[in-house]
Amino acid sequence: xxxxxxxxxxxxxxxxxxxxxxxxxxxxxxxxxxxxxxxxxxxxxxxxxxxxxxxxxxxxxxxxxxxxxxxxxxxxxxxxxxxxxxxxxxxxxxxxxxxxxxxxxxxxxxxxxxxxxxxxxxxxxxxxxxxxxxxxxxxxxxxxxxxxxxxxxxxxxxxxxxxxxxxxxxxxxxxxxxxxxxxxxxxxxxxxxxxxxxxxxxxxxxxxxxxxxxxxxxxxxxxxxxxxxxxxxxxxxxxxxxxxxxxxxx
Amino acid sequence: xxxxxxxxxxxxxxxxxxxxxxxxxxxxxxxxxxxxxxxxxxxxxxxxxxxxxxxxxxxxxxxxxxxxxxxxxxxxxxxxxxxxxxxxxxxxxxxxxxxxxxxxxxxxxxxxxxxxxxxxxxxxxxxxxxxxxxxxxxxxxxxxxxxxxxxxxxxxxxxxxxxxxxxxxxxxxxxxxxxxxxxxxxxxxxxxxxxxxxxxxxxxxxxxxxxxxxxxxxxxxxxxxxxxxxxxxxxxxxxxxxxxxxxxxxxxxxxxxxxxxxxxxxxxxxxxxxxxxxxxxxxxxxxxxxxxxxxxxxxxxxxxxxxxxxxxxxxxxxxxxxxxxxxxxxxxxxxxxxxxxxxxxxxxxxxxxxxxxxxxxxxxxxxxxxxxxxxxxxxxxxxxxxxxxxxxxxxxxxxxxxxxxxxxxxxxxxxxxxxxxxxxxxxxxxxxxxxxxxxxxxxxxxxxxxxxxxxxxxxxxxxxxxxxxxxxxxxxxxxxxxxxxxxxxxxxx
Numbered sequence: 001x002x003x004x005x006x007x008x009x010x011x012x013x014x015x016x017x018x019x020x021x022x023x024x025x026x027x028x029x030x031x032x033x034x035x036x037x038x039x040x041x042x043x044x045x046x047x048x049x050x051x052x053x054x055x056x057x058x059x060x061x062x063x064x065x066x067x068x069x070x071x072x073x074x075x076x077x078x079x080x081x082x083x084x085x086x087x088x089x090x091x092x093x094x095x096x097x098x099x100x101x102x103x104x105x106x107x108x109x110x111x112x113x114x115x116x117x118x119x120x121x122x123x124x125x126x127x128x129x130x131x132x133x134x135x136x137x138x139x140x141x142x143x144x145x146x147x148x149x150x151x152x153x154x155x156x157x158x159x160x161x162x163x164x165x166x167x168x169x170x171x172x173x174x175x176x177x178x179x180x181x182x183x184x185x186x187x188x189x190x191x192x193x194x195x196x197x198x199x200x201x202x203x204x205x206x207x208x209x210x211x212x213x214x215x216x217x218x219x220x221x222x223x224x225x226x227x228x229x230x231x232x233x234x235x236x237x238x239x240x241x242x243x244x245x246x247x248x249x250x
Numbered sequence: 251x252x253x254x255x256x257x258x259x260x261x262x263x264x265x266x267x268x269x270x271x272x273x274x275x276x277x278x279x280x281x282x283x284x285x286x287x288x289x290x291x292x293x294x295x296x297x298x299x300x301x302x303x304x305x306x307x308x309x310x311x312x313x314x315x316x317x318x319x320x321x322x323x324x325x326x327x328x329x330x331x332x333x334x335x336x337x338x339x340x341x342x343x344x345x346x347x348x349x350x351x352x353x354x355x356x357x358x359x360x361x362x363x364x365x366x367x368x369x370x371x372x373x374x375x376x377x378x379x380x381x382x383x384x385x386x387x388x389x390x391x392x393x394x395x396x397x398x399x400x401x402x403x404x405x406x407x408x409x410x411x412x413x414x415x416x417x418x419x420x421x422x423x424x425x426x427x428x429x430x431x432x433x434x435x436x437x438x439x440x441x442x443x444x445x446x447x448x449x450x451x452x453x454x455x456x457x458x459x460x461x462x463x464x465x466x467x468x469x470x471x472x473x474x475x476x477x478x479x480x481x482x483x484x485x486x487x488x489x490x491x492x493x494x495x496x497x498x499x500x501x502x503x504x505x506x507x508x509x510x511x512x513x514x515x516x517x518x519x520x521x522x523x524x525x526x527x528x529x530x531x532x533x534x535x536x537x538x539x540x541x542x543x544x545x546x547x548x549x550x551x552x553x554x555x556x557x558x559x560x561x562x563x564x565x566x567x568x569x570x571x572x573x574x575x576x577x578x579x580x581x582x583x584x585x586x587x588x589x590x591x592x593x594x595x596x597x598x599x600x601x602x603x604x605x606x607x608x609x610x611x612x613x614x615x616x617x618x619x620x621x622x623x624x625x626x627x628x629x630x631x632x633x634x635x636x637x638x639x640x641x642x643x644x645x646x647x648x649x650x651x652x653x654x655x656x657x658x659x660x661x662x663x664x665x666x667x668x669x670x671x672x673x674x675x676x677x678x679x680x681x682x683x684x685x686x687x688x689x690x691x692x693x694x695x696x697x698x699x700x701x702x703x704x705x706x707x708x709x710x711x712x713x714x715x716x717x718x719x720x721x722x723x724x725x726x727x728x729x730x731x732x733x734x735x736x737x738x739x740x741x742x743x
Binding site for chain 2: 227229
């Protein structure tokens with residue numbers, strides 16, 4: 001599943017109302033709940049995983065899982081292996097195809113319409129609704145896959161969501177998925193090594209000191225990116241990932 | 251346009267300057283300025299020549315400065331209290347045609363020293379200053395004001411040197427006037443003929459000169475000069491003269507809050523209580539509020555912008571904010587060549603009539619100061635989020651594993667600890683992370699604190715990578731004449 005990305009700066013300008021949108025009468029991720037164990041077992045057979053810090057992921061309550069982003073396959077890996085049913089936003093286009101309109105929401109996708117500020121705000125509202133209901137949510141702070149292997153400046157949407165919903169943020173470092181699935185490939189290479197490190201939760205509400213402005217969002221986001229860089233062992237590049245000329249949003 | 255004309259509209263009998271028991275009216279000041287100009291012209295000074303003002307915070311400083319402008323020349327400001335080698339270094343680059351010496355003993359002493367260093371034929375005494383057959387007096391028949399264009403240099407004023415060697419910024423008559431106009435256009439900063447300012451900041455600094463003294467003269471108000479900072483004396487002057495406009499640096503506000511602890515009656519006349527030139531800590535803003543009952547305002551400006559470009563009337567309740575741009579000042583925050591997203595830090599770029607054209611004698615440096623569309627690249631890092639927030643000097647930023655750290659943020663956090671009196675944070679080379687954060691801390695008198703306690707204190711407030719790896723206790727730290735931290739001048743022993 002390709003994860004769509006929220007433009008947090010645009011969304012900042014719109015007051016949000018948390019909402020939970022359920023397609024097909026069933027909550028997103030209902031199938032993931034049943035398939036997480038077999039899927040996890042299956043992918044563990046295909047690749048050689050080292051997973052560290054799983055105890056840092058709270059068993060319940062609102063949580064934002066925030067990895068670095070190297071490949072499409074990051075999403076199924078992190079969603080299957082973090083120990084919790086985990087939701088993520090995905091392109092609304094998937095809802096137009098019979099192949100994906102049932103399976104992807106069932107596996108945890110919350111569909112969004114891509115577009116301007118209003119669509120981005122609606123996405124944040126939906127994610128906030130699911131977080132407040134106690135779900136885990138996957139968000140890539142970089143907003144796009146890294147084209148050069150370095151970790152890029154984080155978008156502030158994850159921190160904003162955490163402040164709004166009192167969710168903890170778990171920094172995650174992924175290593176090896178850029179080799180398993182190089183940037184322009186679809187079929188992953190099997191049998192290779194992948195390391196996933198879950199860091200200690202960041203209590204964003206405590207860190208904010210009660211403030212919620214762009215400077216605080218930026219400061220906490222930089223802190224989050226530092227923790228990710230320590231886990232992923234990437235070099236940090238203080239530019240947005242989509243500012244690299246050849247970068248395309250997935 | 252000649253800035254010497256800023257005196258021309260005020261009635262003869264209005265008081266321009268008060269220095270101790272001496273009251274100088276606008277009429278008297280105009281006469282003194284015209285005679286000084288006459289003396290300069292008689293001594294061979296021509297329009298465009300550079301004349302050094304070597305004086306303290308005294309009437310002779312104002313007379314000399316306006317007299318130089320009156321004669322069509324440009325003034326060079328140097329701090330007469332600087333050591334002689336430093337003064338010689340300033341003057342060698344400027345090559346002035348004259349040095350106008352004030353009346354204080356320190357100014358005269360500096361003048362005599364410079365006379366012995368090869369400047370003897372260029373020393374001129376103020377009309378009321380030193381009497382010596384060897385030194386010509388700058389006094390002569392009054393002359394009409396020499397016409398000048400807005401683009402003609404008025405002032406060569408040395409930058410504070412926090413990012414390297416002090417450089418002489420050239421400010422034109424138009425630059426200095428633009429700041430007066432911008433301050434006058436905003437209700438919180440506008441002065442009037444009824445205004446009474448305290449001239450306590452050194453006039454060799456742009457804030458003390460253009461924002462405090464010249465802005466007051468321009469409006470026909472009165473400036474009470476204070477030759478050396480003394481908080482008790484300042485308090486007495488404020489009370490005696492009903493001072494309503496007070497522009498000071500944070501250390502001065504801190505001193506005032508100490509001496510006037512709990513008694514705010516002296517400040518009942520104050521209309522504008524402003525802090526500038528260095529970072530105002532929340533601790534000082536709160537102490538001034540608690541002890542003096544004053545809500546401090548704060549501004550941002552540079553020597554290169556002839557003073558204030560942004561103004562924040564509520565510095566205490568909006569910590570870190572330096573406010574919104576004054577009229578006709580444009581500000582951009584530039585990150586990697588394009589406008590930063592709101593909330594993201596970037597270099598502060600400024601455009602407006604107040605912005606200088608370059609440094610004296612530095613064509614290579616000047617060629618890189620401005621963007622193609624005329625914005626001055628300040629080298630300061632800031633964030634714009636409805637208001638401007640300063641992050642620090644670009645050259646002072648510390649990079650730990652590529653993450654940028656403002657030393658100021660770490661210093662303010664350290665100084666919020668009750669055992670810390672002052673601090674200075676710099677980056678030092680580190681094999682693994684490129685740089686590491688190192689703090690030098692002055693403990694409060696009688697206090698003792700372990701480095702680990704301070705590291706833990708910073709960790710509670712800031713991200714892990716901002717925590718100083720090393721903390722050293724020191725007795726003193728470098729600051730310039732207005733109390734700015736001199737990080738780049740600091741060489742740990």
